[in-house]
Amino acid sequence: MVSTIHNPFDKTKTNTVAAAFAASAILLSPGMMTMPYSQVYNTVVNQRQTNTSLDFSSIDRLKRDFFMTDAAENFLRYYDLTNVLTTAEKHIRDYFPEEKLMLDIDGEREGKVLLLIQTSLSVDKASDLLDALDEAWIIDHIDELKHIVIDVMFI
Incomplete structure (x- = not known):
């Protein structure tokens, strides 16, 4: 893993060697070798708060x-919706625990992200679950979701 860090002596240049060393020191520590990938990723992302040598973007997290x-x-590089999308994902999992989630741009409504729940459930079952999600969470958070449209995609 190679990332970049800012050289403290020269604000215009970055030092990829130091970043690679810092990242490998974290990832190769004895405890990290036995962790599942997602736990390692979360640990490294949390490390960013104290170690600016790692540069995971909000896109990487999503x-x-x-x-x-x-x-x-x-x-999403220009509109940071990371927190609301992460929160939405957690609530969607209460109703659609196994389905894949996809982000696209809503072609009909400019400036909207389309969060699609890809499912092979029946139309009736998926609609009922989406309605339940709507009642339980979406309606109460409509202001936060003003740039996001949540819908199902049948596969």
Whole structure:
């Protein structure tokens, strides 16, 4: 893993060697070798708060939980919806625990991210679950979700 850190002596340059060393020191520590990937990732992301040599972006964090189209990734580089999307993912999992989640841009509504729940459930079952999610969480958080449309995609 190679990342970049800012050289404290020269604000215009970065030092990738030092970043690679810092990242490998964290990832290769004895406790990290036995952790599942997601736990290692979370540990490294949390380390960022005290070690600026690791530069995981909000996009990297979202890619853990969502498949993302290029259009959605580009949009999310300019509009940080990480917190609301992460919260939405947790609530969606209460109703759709196994389904894949996808982020795209809503072509019909400019400036909206489309969060699609890919499912092979029947139309009736998926609609009932989406309605339950709507009642339990979406309606109460409609202001936070003003840039996000949540829907199901049948596969």
